[in-house]
Structures are given as C-alpha cells and as structure tokens.
Amino acid sequence: MEIRYATNPADIKQYDTERIRQEFLVENLFVEGELNLVYSHYDRLITGGAIPVGKPLFLKAGDLLKTEYFLERREVGIINISEGTGKVTVDGETYELNKRDCLYIGLGHQDVSFESTDQKKPARLYIVSATAHKQYPTQKLAIEEATPNHLGSDSKSNKRTIYQYIHAGGIKSCQLMMGMTLLAPNNMWNTMPPHLHDRRMEAYLYFDMDENSRVIHFMGRPDETRHIVMKNEQVVLSPPWSIHSGVGTNNYTFIWAMAGENYTFTDMDGVQMDELR
Numbered sequence: 001m002e003i004r005y006a007t008n009p010a011d012i013k014q015y016d017t018e019r020i021r022q023e024f025l026v027e028n029l030f031v032e033g034e035l036n037l038v039y040s041h042y043d044r045l046i047t048g049g050a051i052p053v054g055k056p057l058f059l060k061a062g063d064l065l066k067t068e069y070f071l072e073r074r075e076v077g078i079i080n081i082s083e084g085t086g087k088v089t090v091d092g093e094t095y096e097l098n099k100r101d102c103l104y105i106g107l108g109h110q111d112v113s114f115e116s117t118d119q120k121k122p123a124r125l126y127i128v129s130a131t132a133h134k135q136y137p138t139q140k141l142a143i144e145e146a147t148p149n150h151l152g153s154d155s156k157s158n159k160r161t162i163y164q165y166i167h168a169g170g171i172k173s174c175q176l177m178m179g180m181t182l183l184a185p186n187n188m189w190n191t192m193p194p195h196l197h198d199r200r201m202e203a204y205l206y207f208d209m210d211e212n213s214r215v216i217h218f219m220g221r222p223d224e225t226r227h228i229v230m231k232n233e234q235v236v237l238s239p240p241w242s243i244h245s246g247v248g249t250n251n252y253t254f255i256w257a258m259a260g261e262n263y264t265f266t267d268m269d270g271v272q273m274d275e276l277r
C-alpha cells in the first residue's frame with residue numbers, strides 16, 4: 001500500500017508540477033488482475049482500484065494497518081465504474097454491482113473479495129475507506145435508487161447531476177460520504193465557483209474518458225491556485241484547505257468521497273470569483 005503524507009498549505013507555493021503530482025495525484029490504481037490501494041494521511045482515507053480477472057481479489061489489511069483484517073477499524077464504499085458486472089462477497093454474502101452501483105460495507109466484516117461476472121468484460125471497482133468506530137449495516141444502492149440533485153446550467157457549461165449514495169439521507173456510515181456526478185452532454189465544468197470545507201478532505205476519481213481526454217483539475221488555496229492535468233481513472237486528493245474543481249476537454253464523470261469532521265454534505269464555504277488567483 002502506497003503512502004501519501006499531508007502538506008502544509010504554506011509549502012505548496014514552492015512545489016513544481018512534478019512535486020504537485022507526487023503529492024496529490026494517484027495515477028495507477030486501475031490495473032487488470034490487481035487490487036491497488038493508496039493510504040493518505042488526510043483523514044486516513046484509503047482510495048483503491050480493483051479489476052478482478054480470472055481469480056478473486058481480496059481486501060487485506062497488509063503491513064500498513066497493523067490490524068487483523070482491513071475492516072477491523074474501518075468502513076468502505078465501493079462503486080463499479082465498468083460496463084462489466086462485479087461481485088463483492090462480504091463474509092459469504094455476495095452483492096452484484098452493475099455500472100454506477102454502490103456498496104457500503106460496515107466495520108467488522110473479516111472477508112471481502114471481488115470478482116468479475118464476465119472475465120472478458122471485467123468489473124472496475126473503485127474503493128474508498130475511512131476509519132470507523134461502530135458498525136453500520138452493509139447496504140447496496142443502485143444508481144436508480146440514489147438521490148439525484150440537479151445543478152448548474154448550459155450557459156455556465158456546468159449542468160450536472162449529483163447522485164448521493166453514502167450520506168446522512170442515504171446509506172449511513174460513520175464518516176465516509178460518497179457519490180457520483182454526471183455532466184450533461186457538452187457541459188465541462190464541475191464545482192465552479194469552487195468551495196472549501198476545512199472540516200473534511202475530499203478525493204475525486206475522474207472516469208468515463210477516452211485515451212486522449214483530459215480533465216484540468218484546479219486545487220490550492222483560493223488566492224494561490226495550481227492545476228493538475230488528469231487522465232481517465234485517476235484520483236486527486238484534495239486537502240481540506242484546497243479548492244477542488246475541474247474542466248474537461250471532453251465529457252467525463254467523477255466520484256467524490258469525503259471524510260473528516262461533521263457529516264453534513266451541505267457544509268461548504270463558497271469561494272467568490274473575486275477571491276480566486
């Protein structure tokens with residue numbers, strides 16, 4: 001499991017492109033036949049990708065957590081981003097995930113494994129885990145069952161639908177919040193004007209992009225912004241002090257996930273356009 005440490009916002013002023021990418025961009029989570037995890041010191045959020053082919057992949061604590069099993073002191077949310085169906089088995093019970101379906105698994109489950117239904121069209125499972133203090137029920141939510149929230153407009157090129165899966169009004173968890181934002185055709189911007197929530201960190205996974213599409217993701221303090229050029233199926237870690245907004249060269253979808261203080265999705269401090277530098 002790779003480790004990412006946290007950054008003091010005063011230090012990012014000195015970072016060049018390469019350093020920014022090393023600290024905040026996760027490039028290679030999704031590899032066929034592998035389960036890859038990255039451990040961030042921002043609220044100890046773990047992001048991961050699994051593409052099971054031929055044999056099942058197992059969610060393990062590894063050397064880093066120093067616990068008997070992965071969910072001993074954690075909870076996890078999983079969303080399938082592939083057209084190929086995935087199967088997640090939790091202590092003997094199997095859940096099928098079609099594209100955009102979400103599964104939450106609560107603290108205390110010992111055996112979690114991932115499989116693909118069709119080995120020629122494998123599932124691509126995005127995994128986000130936060131620390132947890134009590135068990136909430138394991139629950140699947142298909143995209144059709146998630147709460148859609150329509151935002152933006154064509155004139156601002158940001159017409160999009162936010163689907164909330166894991167949050168106070170949906171699947172309950174200790175601290176993990178997770179959902180997906182789909183942009184309407186020909187709309188390219190997300191989260192502009194941007195916002196901050198110093199109480200929580202956030203991670204974005206951009207996907208549904210072709211090989212030559214890019215998202216230019218904006219981060220940093222509002223008066224000291226930086227950008228990261230991102231490809232399909234890459235994750236960006238957003239520190240609590242950072243804006244998190246993006247514009248695509250083509251259409252894209254993204255999954256957002258948050259952890260930290262409070263459990264209030266609407267707790268966001270809007271940034272005025274005049275504040276941006």
Ligand SMILES: O=C[C@H](O)[C@@H](O)CC(=O)C(=O)O
Nearest residue numbers: 160162181190191202256268
């Ligand atoms: O704190 C909340 C997150 O940044 C996202 O929910 C924002 C988002 O999906 C969007 O504006 O499209």
Ligand SMILES: [Zn+2]
Nearest residue numbers: 195197202244
């Ligand atoms: Zn946010």
